[in-house]
Amino acid sequence: MNVHISQTPVHNAMKKSLRPPALVLSLCVTTSAFAADPIDYPDGYRQWTHVKSMTIQPGHPLENPFLGIHHIYANRKALAGLKAGRYEDGASFVFDQLAYESRDKASIEGARVLLGVMVKDRARFPATGGWGYEGWAGDSRTERLVSDGGVSCHGCHSQMRDRDFVFTQWRR
Numbered sequence: 001m002n003v004h005i006s007q008t009p010v011h012n013a014m015k016k017s018l019r020p021p022a023l024v025l026s027l028c029v030t031t032s033a034f035a036a037d038p039i040d041y042p043d044g045y046r047q048w049t050h051v052k053s054m055t056i057q058p059g060h061p062l063e064n065p066f067l068g069i070h071h072i073y074a075n076r077k078a079l080a081g082l083k084a085g086r087y088e089d090g091a092s093f094v095f096d097q098l099a100y101e102s103r104d105k106a107s108i109e110g111a112r113v114l115l116g117v118m119v120k121d122r123a124r125f126p127a128t129g130g131w132g133y134e135g136w137a138g139d140s141r142t143e144r145l146v147s148d149g150g151v152s153c154h155g156c157h158s159q160m161r162d163r164d165f166v167f168t169q170w171r172r
């Protein structure tokens with residue numbers, strides 16, 4: 001089967017509201033104005049449910065900074081939310097992005113580029129749809145990537161308002 005990415009609804013949604021300059025800016029600044037109450041690194045996420053993977057190739061509108069293979073993981077509450085379309089506090093997703101290398105007609109995982117996280121907590125993150133957004137550079141657990149309280153992350157995720165701001169959908 002050969003499903004081309006440009007035909008997926010997600011890709012069309014991505015094309016509609018790309019704001020690469022804002023994103024790049026927010027990903028480059030590592031000092032956080034929100035450091036007083038930082039989002040925790042999602043220890044143990046490799047034991048969560050792997051929901052899907054995707055490869056972003058050179059020339060894709062999101063190649064900067066999302067070039068590479070990413071895997072999406074959901075914790076138990078996020079998994080329930082994927083099926084319901086709404087999320088309880090405590091639901092969390094990880095976006096685990098790795099470089100890829102093309103070798104012998106295969107795409108192979110390379111080094112980790114970044115780790116993104118979304119955590120649902122309505123009381124804590126009222127300005128961004130009840131979701132907290134954070135990212136860490138490469139394998140670092142201290143070098144944070146989100147400096148604007150998640151506003152630019154949420155700007156793009158807002159197009160998924162009808163699915164509680166989550167792009168990923170469950171497949172069997």
Ligand code: HEC
Nearest residue numbers: 023054093094095116117118133134135153156166167168
């Ligand atoms: C330009 C649009 C855009 C921006 C900006 C963006 N994302 Fe996303 N994000 C996506 C898309 C599209 C997906 C779904 C990818 C897939 O289907 O494999 C996604 C998926 C995710 C997921 C998995 C849950 C879900 O919604 O599918 C997490 C976690 C995530 N992003 C975190 C972040 C964080 C943290 C930031 C800010 C540093 C951010 N995102 C900025 C478009 C964006």
